[in-house]
Amino acid sequence: MRARSVGTLVVLGVLAVLGGWYFGTPLTPGEQTTVARGKLMFPNLAPKLGDVARIEITHQGQQTVIEKRPDGGWGVASMHNYPVQEAKLRGMLTGLTELRLAEPRTSDPAAFSRLGVDDPNGTSSSADLLRLVDASDKPVAALIVGHRRVRSQADVPEEVYVRRPGENQSWLAEGSLPVDADASLWLDRNVMNISHDRIASVVVGDQALTFARQDGKFALTLPADHPKLEDYKVDDVARGLELLTFQEVKADADAPGSDAGHSVFTTDDGLAVKVTVLHAGRDVWARFAASSASDKTKAEADRMNGRLAGWSYEIGSWKEKSLVPSMADLKVEEPAKPSSPGSVTPSSSAPGASAVGAGNAGSGNAGSGTASPGTPDAGGK
Structure with a gap:
C-alpha cells in the first residue's frame, strides 16, 4: 500500500477517535444497526394511534395524564377529564409519527443530562418521558424527549434530542415534538x-x-x-x-x-x-x-x-x-364637582392658614373636606 494511502487512513482513524468528544463515545456496531439514519423513529405508529387510550407525560417524577373521554375527546385526568386543546394534542401526536432520526449521539449515561435525555424521574432532570398506552395498559410508543436544538438558519427543520427508554443510544431527531408536562397548559380555555x-x-x-x-x-x-x-x-x-x-x-x-x-x-x-x-x-x-x-x-x-x-x-x-x-x-359617571372658591387645603395653605381656618369655623367652611382645583378625587382611579 502506498505511503500516501496509509497516511490518509491514519488521519481518518484519528478523526474518528477524536469525534467521540462530541456528546459522548462512538456507537458500538450493535447499536448502529438498531435504527437507520433518516428513518422514522416509529414507522408504524400512525395506524396505531386509534388504539391509544391514555397519554402519560412524566417530568421530574410528576406525571400528567391525558385520557380519552367517553365522548371520544381527550381530557386531563387530574382535572376531572376537562377537555384539552385538540390542536395541541394533534400536533404532538403528529410530531411523534413524523419524527426522523438524523444523527446518533452519546450512548454514555453520564452525558445524558447535557442533551436533556436523562432519567425523567430525577428531581433536577429536564427530560420528559412521553408514553402512549392502549386500553389494556399495553405500551404503544414511548420516548424520552430532551432539549430542542436551536438553529439560527432560516427554512431548516426543527430538531430535538431523544432516547428510547431502556436504551443507552441517544439521537438528534428531525421534527417538531411539543411536549408539555404542565397539566394546566393542556386545558382548552x-x-x-x-x-x-x-x-x-x-x-x-x-x-x-x-x-x-x-x-x-x-x-x-x-x-x-x-x-x-x-x-x-x-x-x-x-x-x-x-x-x-x-x-x-x-x-x-x-x-x-x-x-x-x-x-x-x-x-x-x-x-x-x-x-x-x-x-x-x-x-x-x-x-x-x-x-x-x-x-x-x-x-x-x-x-x-x-x-x-x-x-x-x-x-x-x-x-x-x-x-x-x-x-x-x-350609568354615566358624573364629573367631579369643582371646589368652592373659598376652600383652603393644607397643601396650599400659607403660614397661619390654620388660624384662619379656625377663625372661620363658625362659617361652616372648616372641615368641609372640599378639595382644591387639581386635587385628585379620592374615588378616582
Whole structure:
C-alpha cells in the first residue's frame, strides 16, 4: 500500500477517535444497526394511534395524564377529564409519527443530562418521558424527549434530542415534538364565543334589568326610566359571551363561592344561555347552562351543555359587569364637582392658614373636606 494511502487512513482513524468528544463515545456496531439514519423513529405508529387510550407525560417524577373521554375527546385526568386543546394534542401526536432520526449521539449515561435525555424521574432532570398506552395498559410508543436544538438558519427543520427508554443510544431527531408536562397548559380555555350581533336580549336577575334591540341598537329597555347610560358599557353587555375564556376550572362540587347574581342571554335564533355568577373573596366564578326554543339551535345547546355542564369557571373580575351588570355599572359617571372658591387645603395653605381656618369655623367652611382645583378625587382611579 502506498505511503500516501496509509497516511490518509491514519488521519481518518484519528478523526474518528477524536469525534467521540462530541456528546459522548462512538456507537458500538450493535447499536448502529438498531435504527437507520433518516428513518422514522416509529414507522408504524400512525395506524396505531386509534388504539391509544391514555397519554402519560412524566417530568421530574410528576406525571400528567391525558385520557380519552367517553365522548371520544381527550381530557386531563387530574382535572376531572376537562377537555384539552385538540390542536395541541394533534400536533404532538403528529410530531411523534413524523419524527426522523438524523444523527446518533452519546450512548454514555453520564452525558445524558447535557442533551436533556436523562432519567425523567430525577428531581433536577429536564427530560420528559412521553408514553402512549392502549386500553389494556399495553405500551404503544414511548420516548424520552430532551432539549430542542436551536438553529439560527432560516427554512431548516426543527430538531430535538431523544432516547428510547431502556436504551443507552441517544439521537438528534428531525421534527417538531411539543411536549408539555404542565397539566394546566393542556386545558382548552375557551368557554364559548357568541357574537354580540347575535344577542337579541339579556335579562339580569328577576327582570331587574332587561336589554333588547331597539332600532338596530342594543339598549336597556327595563326599567324605562333610568339615568343616562354609557353606550360602550351597554354594548359590553351584548359582548358578555364573546370570546369568553377562563383562568381556572373546577367541578361544581369543588368550586368555591356563593351565588352573586344570574342572567339569561338569548340569541335571535332561540338559543338561551343562563349565567350564574359566584363570589369567592375577590375571585369571580361563573356557571353556564344552555337551552333552546327552536329546533335550529337544539344541537348547539346540547353540544354546549355537553361541554359546560358540571363545571365552574374562574373568569376575570371585569367580566362580571357585562354578565350580571347593575345600574351603577352602566350609568354615566358624573364629573367631579369643582371646589368652592373659598376652600383652603393644607397643601396650599400659607403660614397661619390654620388660624384662619379656625377663625372661620363658625362659617361652616372648616372641615368641609372640599378639595382644591387639581386635587385628585379620592374615588378616582
